[in-house]
Amino acid sequence: MQELIQYLFSGITNGAVYAVIALGFSMLYSSTGLINFAHGEFVMVGALTLISLSKGLNLPLPVAFAGSVAITAAAGLLLERLAIRNVRKPHPIVLVIITVGASILVRGIAMLCWGKDSLNCPPYSNHAPIDVAGATLLPQSIWILALTLLVVIGLHVFHKRFLTGRAMLATAISRKAAGVVGIPTDIMVLLAFAMSAAMGGIGGALIAPISMSSFDMGMTLGLKGFCAAMIGGLGSSWGAIFGGLLLGVLEALGVGFLSSGLKDASAFVLLLLILYFRPTGLMGKATVQRF
Amino acid sequence: MRTAKTTIFCALAALVICTLLPGMSWGKEPYKIGGIFSITGASSFLGDPEKKSMEMAIDQINAAGGIDGHMLEAVIYDDEGDPTKAVLAAQKLTSKDEVIAIVGPSLTPTSLAVIPVIEKAGTPLISCAAGIKITEPVKPLVYKTAQNDVLAVQAIFNHIKKANIKKIGILTVENAFGESGKEQLTAQAPKFGIEIVLAETFGAKDTDMTAQLAKIRAAQPEAIVCWGTNPGPAVISKNVVQMNIKVPLYQSHGVASPKFIELAESAADGILLPTGKILVTEQLSETDSQKKVLQGYTTEFQKRYSMPVGGFGGYAYDGTHLLAAALKGTEGDKAKIAANVEKINGFPGVTGTFTFTPTDHNGLGDDAFVMVVIKDGKWQLLK
Numbered sequence: 001m002q003e004l005i006q007y008l009f010s011g012i013t014n015g016a017v018y019a020v021i022a023l024g025f026s027m028l029y030s031s032t033g034l035i036n037f038a039h040g041e042f043v044m045v046g047a048l049t050l051i052s053l054s055k056g057l058n059l060p061l062p063v064a065f066a067g068s069v070a071i072t073a074a075a076g077l078l079l080e081r082l083a084i085r086n087v088r089k090p091h092p093i094v095l096v097i098i099t100v101g102a103s104i105l106v107r108g109i110a111m112l113c114w115g116k117d118s119l120n121c122p123p124y125s126n127h128a129p130i131d132v133a134g135a136t137l138l139p140q141s142i143w144i145l146a147l148t149l150l151v152v153i154g155l156h157v158f159h160k161r162f163l164t165g166r167a168m169l170a171t172a173i174s175r176k177a178a179g180v181v182g183i184p185t186d187i188m189v190l191l192a193f194a195m196s197a198a199m200g201g202i203g204g205a206l207i208a209p210i211s212m213s214s215f216d217m218g219m220t221l222g223l224k225g226f227c228a229a230m231i232g233g234l235g236s237s238w239g240a241i242f243g244g245l246l247l248g249v250l251e252a253l254g255v256g257f258l259s260s261g262l263k264d265a266s267a268f269v270l271l272l273l274i275l276y277f278r279p280t281g282l283m284g285k286a287t288v289q290r291f
Numbered sequence: 292m293r294t295a296k297t298t299i300f301c302a303l304a305a306l307v308i309c310t311l312l313p314g315m316s317w318g319k320e321p322y323k324i325g326g327i328f329s330i331t332g333a334s335s336f337l338g339d340p341e342k343k344s345m346e347m348a349i350d351q352i353n354a355a356g357g358i359d360g361h362m363l364e365a366v367i368y369d370d371e372g373d374p375t376k377a378v379l380a381a382q383k384l385t386s387k388d389e390v391i392a393i394v395g396p397s398l399t400p401t402s403l404a405v406i407p408v409i410e411k412a413g414t415p416l417i418s419c420a421a422g423i424k425i426t427e428p429v430k431p432l433v434y435k436t437a438q439n440d441v442l443a444v445q446a447i448f449n450h451i452k453k454a455n456i457k458k459i460g461i462l463t464v465e466n467a468f469g470e471s472g473k474e475q476l477t478a479q480a481p482k483f484g485i486e487i488v489l490a491e492t493f494g495a496k497d498t499d500m501t502a503q504l505a506k507i508r509a510a511q512p513e514a515i516v517c518w519g520t521n522p523g524p525a526v527i528s529k530n531v532v533q534m535n536i537k538v539p540l541y542q543s544h545g546v547a548s549p550k551f552i553e554l555a556e557s558a559a560d561g562i563l564l565p566t567g568k569i570l571v572t573e574q575l576s577e578t579d580s581q582k583k584v585l586q587g588y589t590t591e592f593q594k595r596y597s598m599p600v601g602g603f604g605g606y607a608y609d610g611t612h613l614l615a616a617a618l619k620g621t622e623g624d625k626a627k628i629a630a631n632v633e634k635i636n637g638f639p640g641v642t643g644t645f646t647f648t649p650t651d652h653n654g655l656g657d658d659a660f661v662m663v664v665i666k667d668g669k670w671q672l673l674k
Contacts, residue, residue: 002505002509003505003506003508003509006501006502006505006534007502007505009501010499010501010502010505011502013499014498014499017498116333116335116336117336117521117550118521118522118525118550118554119554120522120525120553120554120556129533129534129535131535135505136501136533136534136535138533207498210498210499210526211498211499211522211526212521212522212525212526212554214522216333216496217496220494220496251502252502255491255502255503255506256502256505256506259491259492260491260492260493260502260503260506261465261492263494263497264494
């Protein structure tokens with residue numbers, strides 16, 4: 001029983017991070033129809049800038065957190081403006097390959113900026129770990145869960161209640177029609193990139209205190225986030241959250257009841273099964289058709 | 292046009308140098324020795340200090356008058372941790388640069404890859420990698436200066452046995468280093484009367500190991516042995532403290548660097564690990580034959596490169612000095628050099644005291660590792 005609870009805690013902590021990353025994938029996909037394989041690198045940039053700002057510049061944590069998210073969002077803006085918008089024939093596959101190239105570039109730059117060693121970051125609050133029926137829950141896990149929930153709710157409200165949010169949804173449904181009714185679609189796409197990158201940055205900033213961060217951490221996390229987004233259904237925010245948590249919990253249970261060697265395998269087998277039986281993901285709508 | 296100009300310039304420069312060279316009086320022709328290290332890439336933490344240490348050793352030898360009047364000259368290539376590039380470098384060194392011996396490569400896969408090349412060329416090799424397969428079975432031309440994992444496992448198990456611990460749980464990283472550690476731990480445990488109650492693994496990039504630790508805790512071991520390189524073991528150390536697991540935690544020599552303490556912070560306190568003596572040089576007894584070598588290496592390295600000294604550069608430093616010792620009286624004959632290395636007896640190096648025999652081309656004994664405990668962020672030697 002004690003172990004089961006511990007597996008669940010571990011799974012939910014990791015899963016919440018996967019969920020935020022998946023959310024970034026998902027929202028960019030629903031706004032632009034693009035899968036950004038550089039998304040994992042935004043996670044890395046978020047984690048490393050948080051460490052630089054809070055440990056290097058001694059800024060208070062909330063400021064460092066906001067700063068790292070803003071810097072990551074700016075990186076997203078740059079990516080869209082410099083690499084994506086200028087493409088002459090924006091065929092989806094071309095854009096996807098551009099994002100793969102961008103991820104290699106970002107990783108290289110990060111290696112030059114932060115070096116090859118791992119860096120660490122203190123937790124957000126210095127409470128002692130909480131004991132729940134013999135299992136340990138880290139205060140940072142609660143931070144992660146709470147902030148993830150805030151992000152989803154914020155995104156939901158933004159899309160439903162705000163004019164800009166609705167304009168973004170309209171652009172996603174039909175870019176041409178949105179343009180005809182006077183929505184500045186270029187700016188909407190730019191905004192979608194910035195927001196998606198910011199979510200990557202939040203994911204990175206959340207995970208920095210429980211893990212060690214280095215320039216090459218983005219690839220694995222990006223893949224896991226992508227996996228979670230696919231499981232939940234690309235384009236669905238709640239699907240991304242559900243997919244992330246499911247992936248995290250299954251990984252932890254895989255470690256607990258099968259073998260720790262099968263941890264990553266269990267995640268990817270799950271992805272294959274879901275793609276096979278429900279290609280749109282668990283919560284995706286079957287009508288979504290963009291390519 | 293520009294390339295054509297550059298070519299002509301280079302050709303002219305080469306001509307000038309060639310006509311000048313014989314005119315200069317350099318005494319005897321220098322001995323050329325090669326180096327292959329993973330200077331950049333993921334394993335640069337090994338290759339970079341190794342390259343620096345080899346250059347330092349060569350300067351020391353030359354400052355002392357060289358070998359039989361011959362100066363040493365190093366040709367060093369970077370293999371980026373890639374076996375293919377290591378093979379190319381070895382081919383260049385043996386055929387183009389015509390070196391008489393090679394120090395390196397830094398890693399087990401790269402070392403194994405270059406062995407066929409150097410055997411074909413008949414060039415002796417002193418590898419800086421840990422893998423036992425490099426020198427077992429013994430190959431006439433191949434030696435190595437890094438400690439085998441076997442010795443590290445023995446050091447840990449000796450300590451565990453002394454503490455009267457019978458049941459342990461092990462947690463190893465999913466890469467070549469962890470696999471080798473797991474193999475040795477499982478193979479040697481019965482010899483020490485130790486039972487491994489649970490063997491778990493973790494990914495090199497995993498962010499949270501509480502699930503594995505919960506499983507290990509449930510198996511109720513009396514100690515946990517973790518085998519990995521940074522950052523995984525630092526995360527595990529933190530998780531152990533967070534989960535309030537009270538049994539002693541042993542780490543491998545893979546984390547024996549100041550970086551580990553920096554990453555694990557206060558969670559590093561009380562952790563036990565085997566390490567080369569370099570981390571605890573000042574705590575060694577005056578009678579230790581390595582103490583003077585270690586002090587010399589540490590001061591000179593820090594003075595020259597103004598960076599903290601670690602244990603890895605010592606592999607290349609020892610390799611170069613062993614080579615220098617073997618070069619005496621050979622006039623650069625490759626077969627004689629290889630044979631001379633085998634005769635080296637009781638050579639105090641940075642990593643340990645080397646005594647090579649026809650059946651042992653690593654030459655290190657139990658004294659290559661000492662057990663230390665981390666206390667208040669400092670290494671403390673256990674007697």
